[in-house]
Amino acid sequence: xxxxxxxxxxxxxxxxxxxxxxxxxxxxxxxxxxxxxxxxxxxxxxxxxxxxxxxxxxxxxxxxxxxxxxxxxxxxxxxxxxxxxxxxxxxxxxxxxxxxxxxxxxxxxxxxxxxxxxxxxxxxxxxxxxxxxxxxxxxxxxxxxxxxxxxxxxxxxxxxxxxxxxxxxxxxxxxxxxxxxxxxxxxxxxxxxxxxxxxxxxxxxxxxxxxxxxxxxxxxxxxxxxxxxxxxxxxxxxxxxxxxxxxxxxxxxxxxxxxxxxxxxxxxxxxxxxxxxxxxxxxxxxxxxxxxxxxxxxxxxxxxxxxxxxxxxxxxxxxxxxxxxxxxxxxxxxxxxxxxxxxxxxxxxxxxxxxxxxxxxxxx
Amino acid sequence: xxxxxxxxxxxxxxxxxxxxxxxxxxxxxxxxxxxxxxxxxxxxxxxxxxxxxxxxxxxxxxxxxxxxxxxxxxxxxxxxxxxxxxxxxxxxxxxxxxxxxxxxxxxxxxxxxxxxxxxxxxxxxxxxxxxxxxxxxxxxxxxxxxxxxxxxxxxxxxxxxxxxxxxxxxxxxxxxxxxxxxxxxxxxxxxxxxxxxxxxxxxxxxxxxxxxxxxxxxxxxxxxxxxxxxxxxxxxxxxxxxxxxxxxxxxxxxxxxxxxxxxxxxxxxxxxxxxxxxxxxxxxxxxxxxxxxxxxxxxxxxxxxxxxxxxxxxxxxxxxxxxxxxxxxxxxxxxxxxxxxxxxxxxxxxxxxxxxxxxxxxxx
DNA sequence: GTTAGCACTTAGAGCACGAGAGTGCTAATA
DNA sequence: TATTAGCACTCTCGTGCTCTAAGTGCTAAC
Numbered sequence: 001x002x003x004x005x006x007x008x009x010x011x012x013x014x015x016x017x018x019x020x021x022x023x024x025x026x027x028x029x030x031x032x033x034x035x036x037x038x039x040x041x042x043x044x045x046x047x048x049x050x051x052x053x054x055x056x057x058x059x060x061x062x063x064x065x066x067x068x069x070x071x072x073x074x075x076x077x078x079x080x081x082x083x084x085x086x087x088x089x090x091x092x093x094x095x096x097x098x099x100x101x102x103x104x105x106x107x108x109x110x111x112x113x114x115x116x117x118x119x120x121x122x123x124x125x126x127x128x129x130x131x132x133x134x135x136x137x138x139x140x141x142x143x144x145x146x147x148x149x150x151x152x153x154x155x156x157x158x159x160x161x162x163x164x165x166x167x168x169x170x171x172x173x174x175x176x177x178x179x180x181x182x183x184x185x186x187x188x189x190x191x192x193x194x195x196x197x198x199x200x201x202x203x204x205x206x207x208x209x210x211x212x213x214x215x216x217x218x219x220x221x222x223x224x225x226x227x228x229x230x231x232x233x234x235x236x237x238x239x240x241x242x243x244x245x246x247x248x249x250x251x252x253x254x255x256x257x258x259x260x261x262x263x264x265x266x267x268x269x270x271x272x273x274x275x276x277x278x279x280x281x282x283x284x285x286x287x288x289x290x291x292x293x294x295x296x297x298x299x300x301x302x303x304x305x306x307x308x309x310x311x312x313x314x315x316x317x318x319x320x321x322x323x324x325x326x327x328x329x330x331x332x333x334x335x336x337x338x339x340x341x342x343x344x345x346x347x348x349x350x351x352x353x354x355x356x357x358x359x360x361x362x363x364x
Numbered sequence: 365x366x367x368x369x370x371x372x373x374x375x376x377x378x379x380x381x382x383x384x385x386x387x388x389x390x391x392x393x394x395x396x397x398x399x400x401x402x403x404x405x406x407x408x409x410x411x412x413x414x415x416x417x418x419x420x421x422x423x424x425x426x427x428x429x430x431x432x433x434x435x436x437x438x439x440x441x442x443x444x445x446x447x448x449x450x451x452x453x454x455x456x457x458x459x460x461x462x463x464x465x466x467x468x469x470x471x472x473x474x475x476x477x478x479x480x481x482x483x484x485x486x487x488x489x490x491x492x493x494x495x496x497x498x499x500x501x502x503x504x505x506x507x508x509x510x511x512x513x514x515x516x517x518x519x520x521x522x523x524x525x526x527x528x529x530x531x532x533x534x535x536x537x538x539x540x541x542x543x544x545x546x547x548x549x550x551x552x553x554x555x556x557x558x559x560x561x562x563x564x565x566x567x568x569x570x571x572x573x574x575x576x577x578x579x580x581x582x583x584x585x586x587x588x589x590x591x592x593x594x595x596x597x598x599x600x601x602x603x604x605x606x607x608x609x610x611x612x613x614x615x616x617x618x619x620x621x622x623x624x625x626x627x628x629x630x631x632x633x634x635x636x637x638x639x640x641x642x643x644x645x646x647x648x649x650x651x652x653x654x655x656x657x658x659x660x661x662x663x664x665x666x667x668x669x670x671x672x673x674x675x676x677x678x679x680x681x682x683x684x685x686x687x688x689x690x691x692x693x694x695x696x697x698x699x700x701x702x703x704x705x706x707x708x709x710x711x712x713x714x715x716x717x718x719x720x721x722x723x724x725x726x727x728x
Numbered sequence: 729g730t731t732a733g734c735a736c737t738t739a740g741a742g743c744a745c746g747a748g749a750g751t752g753c754t755a756a757t758a
Numbered sequence: 759t760a761t762t763a764g765c766a767c768t769c770t771c772g773t774g775c776t777c778t779a780a781g782t783g784c785t786a787a788c
Contacts, residue, residue, distance in 0.1 A: 044731050067738040067781050164530040243625035261607035408762050431750050431769040
């Protein structure tokens with residue numbers, strides 16, 4: 001059957017698959033002779049050459065130069081990922097390592113994502129990204145004020161994103177339990193459930209008026225509330241295993257690698273890219289499909305981790321377009337699912353409450 | 365005056381200084397002819413050649429090959445840093461940027477160190493390291509338990525390192541204010557002021573016995589306390605501007621750069637190195653002086669940041685041995701001092717209390 | 729439709745060669 | 759005696775060349 005427009009006949013698919021597989025393994029362009037030795041292909045090299053020429057005409061293959069073999073084009077990779085590649089079965093050793101991580105019962109999601117990143121790097125031999133995504137529209141749900149001594153108290157903010165922020169406050173005035181009680185009550189009245197934009201000057205003035213004996217505390221506290229919410233909003237990116245990319249000839253060009261490093265260090269573009277993508281399934285961005293220019297020679301695979309309807313993280317893998325897609329996808333999916341379904345450890349209410357600790361440094 | 369053993373006469377010093385300066389600026393080996401054009405040196409190239417030959421014999425210079433100029437040896441750099449280099453005066457633009465950072469009033473020390481790292485990278489064009497050092501012998505000073513609803517409460521741990529950790533706890537039993545009050549009291553009695561090693565099974569059993577109606581809560585809480593202290597202990601390292609190193613020919617060798625990247629990603633060796641060093645002044649480790657092998661082609665400059673007698677951070681710069689030492693040292697010192705002396709912002713009690721917020725994620 | 733064979737193209741390794749840079753040494757100079 | 763000019767020598771690096779290996783496209787035979 002001749003290739004009707006846009007579709008490939010079985011033989012072409014088989015050859016394309018073999019080329020991509022071989023290229024992913026070997027790195028170099030693959031030639032007709034090499035393919036003729038392939039077990040699954042019982043054609044002469046001449047026939048294969050003809051098919052390859054057609055695949056190139058259709059845009060699935062490219063030729064670095066006349067006397068080289070063919071390499072997959074981006075379109076070729078895309079077709080491979082969509083239609084050709086076989087599912088990868090994780091080996092026993094890989095499963096063991098993945099499960100070990102989950103069994104280690106790391107409590108903090110941040111730390112867990114970081115460890116997951118390390119593990120993915122190690123398993124796939126590519127750079128891993130672990131994203132703590134932006135949390136939009138965070139509001140304070142509770143405020144607590146803890147008495148420490150007559151000059152200091154601890155402010156505890158519990159937010160709708162279930163993140164807790166704490167802060168020491170040194171008070172210029174002597175504080176009493178009674179004062180703190182009133183402070184706590186008024187702060188809760190005025191600041192909980194209120195989106196950032198609504199904390200306006202009139203509101204602040206009214207709040208201050210209700211607390212005539214501790215005016216001096218109100219402004220800094222509100223400033224801190226602002227900052228805390230901003231920090232929760234902001235998102236973060238952990239990168240592991242950058243050094244692994246240097247083993248691939250694709251990154252031998254120092255200038256190119258440098259640009260990629262810059263991208264990863266700036267974090268912003270990656271955070272945007274990840275938060276813009278909607279899909280729940282594993283996303284595969286191949287080379288030029290990325291809106292980010294410096295990623296045009298790389299592929300990026302990532303997947304959201306959802307717990308109870310909220311995106312709590314994103315893990316991903318960055319590597320050359322010549323990436324072992326099926327293995328990476330299998331690894332990322334396994335890990336994302338494990339994290340999403342992990343039981344929490346302080347009295348497991350499965351899938352609902354899992355605390356993340358945190359810290360609050362007072363550099364005296 | 366001839367050079368008596370170990371000491372260099374003024375002329376040699378002048379020549380060595382000029383060589384190191386020129387090498388730092390230009391990158392290449394520097395030759396006698398080039399030096400003869402130097403304003404401060406009024407000698408012929410032949411004389412300079414003789415002096416350079418002697419400096420080489422003394423171990424201060426090296427020659428990549430016969431027909432190249434000289435480059436400083438590590439000993440040469442060391443002598444330069446100790447005795448030859450002039451103090452660098454920060455430019456107005458540099459001072460402005462440094463002061464802007466401090467004026468931005470970032471509250472969280474972590475974030476501030478991170479920003480400081482970014483700024484140092486940008487100002488020096490080398491990689492910066494920001495270390496949150498290990499905190500040894502942390503104990504809990506207060507424990508608070510906050511009622512949230514009948515099934516959940518918030519555990520707040522205040523530690524001797526002035527770091528606060530919080531954690532949601534989901535309770536399998538219905539909690540009341542009264543129960544939490546007793547829980548809080550007993551936890552404080554048994555766990556505060558106690559070093560980790562002393563939290564032994566008998567102690568845990570006694571604690572459990574005192575709280576017959578909420579046994580199920582005690583074990584996970586203690587586990588969490590362990591974890592929290594462990595996390596405070598552990599230290600952390602932020603690296604910024606790795607990409608900047610790639611502009612220096614010293615790192616053109618991919619394999620060498622890769623090893624350095626690995627080192628920075630593993631973090632451990634750097635944390636050890638930094639925490640072992642005792643000195644309060646700025647430390648300069650040149651090439652092979654480092655106990656870490658992969659740093660033998662790099663220099664590392666770092667300085668502790670102390671607030672009220674405690675080391676709250678370390679900032680440093682990593683770059684090629686051919687580093688602009690005086691500029692880096694000036695920048696690091698300025699920033700370290702600024703951070704050490706910064707006023708805290710929630711009701712500034714200068715130099716004593718400055719809160720660090722924190723977060724506590726509940727991924728439900 | 730498939731295959732064998734052959735002419736053609738190209739990258740890359742290996743080599744020679746010359747330019748450029750810097751040295752060490754010797755002899756002349758102040 | 760310390761300094762300098764001059765010169766032969768050494769080494770790196772870039773350029774241009776050839777040769778080889780690999781792989782193709784095309785034609786003719788099966």
